[in-house]
Amino acid sequence: MALGKRQIAEQPRPTGNFELFSWYFMRVSGVVLLFLILGHLAVMHLFGSVEDVSAAFVAERLANPLWRVYDLTMVVLALLHGGNGVRWILDDYVHSNRWRLIAFSTLYTALFVLLVVGSLILLTFQVPGSPAAGSFSAMR
């Protein structure tokens, strides 16, 4: 569905199950992300600094399960929100069937990989010296 010359940029609310759902999802996830990301930026970039970021810093942060839940919610919602946004943009600008196939398969593959990698980090990272890490290395 390309934007026709006379079609207005701010399109009306879509109809149909999935498109309508994705329209609502963008709004709801957008509001949640607004709080999560502004909080993340404030903590990490305004009051903290990239100067302090190190593997030890990440380990210390991920020792707190609340940060894991916070980060996991943020990364999953951000990927779905951003992925759907890029999907809308590709839908508007990529016209030929051949390029659409390439563009959408690249997008969905990248999204899948990023969702897996993002969740993997937050769910499986073991803080060095924690009981879990100890028992794991003892098992090996």
Place this chain on the structure above:
Amino acid sequence: MIREIFTYRGKEGYWLWVLHRATGVGIFLFLAIHIVDTLLVFWPNLYDAVTGLYRHPLFRVGEILLVGMVLFHAVNGLRILVLDLWEASTKHRRELFYATLALLAVLLIPALLLMVREIIL
């Protein structure tokens, strides 16, 4: 594609729409990089070496740009929500445009000051 962007004769809302898409894509690309760099935390030495790059002045400028893009996308997203949820607001698009810029300035200026001070000190 460039022609498509520039042939639409819209008013204020149109330029916000273009910026919303541009900042959205920019943030999405950064998110992809950020997920991959965080994966390196499984190899602490590699992680420290790579995130050391973020301290380079060029990346500090990029960091400010990123915060600017996120704040714009967030505030303009609120404008879209207002237009969606409150029908009367669609008759005051120009006022809403200036309100969006004002809120952006209120958030952006202290954030920039904090970040620039961080870099200088």
